[in-house]
Amino acid sequence: MKPHRKKRLYMILVILLGVTLSASLAIYALGQNMNLYFTPSQAIVNKAPTDKTLRIGGLVKEGSVKRDSNSLKVNFTLTDHSYEIPVQYTGILPALFREGQGIVAQGKLNVAGVLIADQVLAKHDEKYMPPNISAVREGSE
Amino acid sequence: MMTTSFSNLQSFLAMGGYGSYVWSAYGIVVLVGVWQVLRQMVRVNKMKKLNVWNGGKVK
Amino acid sequence: MWKRLHQFASPKFFYHFSGHLIPWLWGAFAIFLIYGLISGLLFAPPDYQQGDAYRIIYVHVPAASLSLMVFSVMGTMSIIYLIWRIKLADVVATASASIGAWFTFLALVTGAIWGKPMWGTWWIWDARLTSELILLFLYLGVIALRNAMKTPDTAARAVSVLTLVGLVDLPIIHYSVDWWNTLHQKATILKLAKPDIAPSMLYPLLAMMVAFFLYYCALMLMRVRIELLEREKRADWVKNILYPSTNGIGASKD
Structure with a gap:
């Protein structure tokens, strides 16, 4: 993979990781209220x-x-x-x-x-x- | 072996008393499904009439 | 390999290729639909609890699973677009968005129509229904964002990132019934264990799911073709077809 594409791939992984992390935290904080x-x-x-x-x-x-x-x-x-x-x-x-x-x-x-x-x-x-x-x-x- | 769940048309339409629910659910799905396809066909026809592209082919 | 892939993704080639494919998709769709409807509505037995009201499953579950699947297709296309800038990927994502939104709408509406006689309510703010409603808003957000941006390239990038962010809702919808207690029941088919449904009821459901998937493919390709033609009016890719040396992506030897 060309370097600039590799960079974009890392960006995507960072976005996905960040979103997953913040969503998990939000869900954890809501906890019982989601029931x-x-x-x-x-x-x-x-x-x-x-x-x-x-x-x-x-x-x-x-x-x-x-x-x-x-x-x-x-x-x-x-x-x-x-x-x-x-x-x-x-x-x-x-x-x-x-x-x-x-x-x-x-x-x-x-x-x-x-x-x-x-x-x-x-x-x-x-x-x-x-x-x-x-x-x-x-x-x- | 292959017997239908309903003995006649009336009981089929009645759906064991849930006819209005079952048929309105199917109805809205059919409506949206058909309408979406028709809309795309209208879009194609409009483009053909405008003649932005020649006879339906890019070539 | 890469050359072949790029050739496949070239607008002109894909336009003709999909033109040949669409009639076959509609034909297969008709077969699965007819089998699914007849076996589901006429031959499948009533449910031991829900009687004939359960037959809404044959439109509700396919619509709901397609609402998730279309968004995951859009997510895949976004990743492809963001990394390789293949425009066809963005066109597929564009064409998919409103179809996915309609599937989500239908899943919610048929679910409400099913919920009223069985649960006793049209709507409840449980985790499953709420997360599916959020998916509808994500679809609408993607569509609105696309329309709000003037230049296609910036629109494509912004929409791709929003789609990536929205992907997080998919596992939440799927696992909502396991993670929290909800009024909606747990998964019947999409789980590791054997499906909890009699074969005579399962086969029509699988057929309807295939039918809905084929419908999505055919309608999406129809939209892709129109979208390609519309973009051709103002965008550069027609020039790329005519003068293949200017840009590597989207160009084909002709």
């Missing part, structure tokens, strides 16, 4: 504040869903298998909402540690398969 939600463990162990809106993400605990018969009120529990947070929500639930599903609930914790949610979003996993295959897999487990 969309806290797990129940994070919220409970770090004593999440009661006056701020926050998001809790976890699985809907099996058997925990209790729907109010004459309103859209629903109670359920989010778990990460070590800690649990009860959630109360009034509104329409996403189609994927069900027991065992990953859910992100947004709201404020009350003094009793219940998340009064104003938004409930469903997370789906990265697996795609036909219904019959999944039934077979679940049955074999």
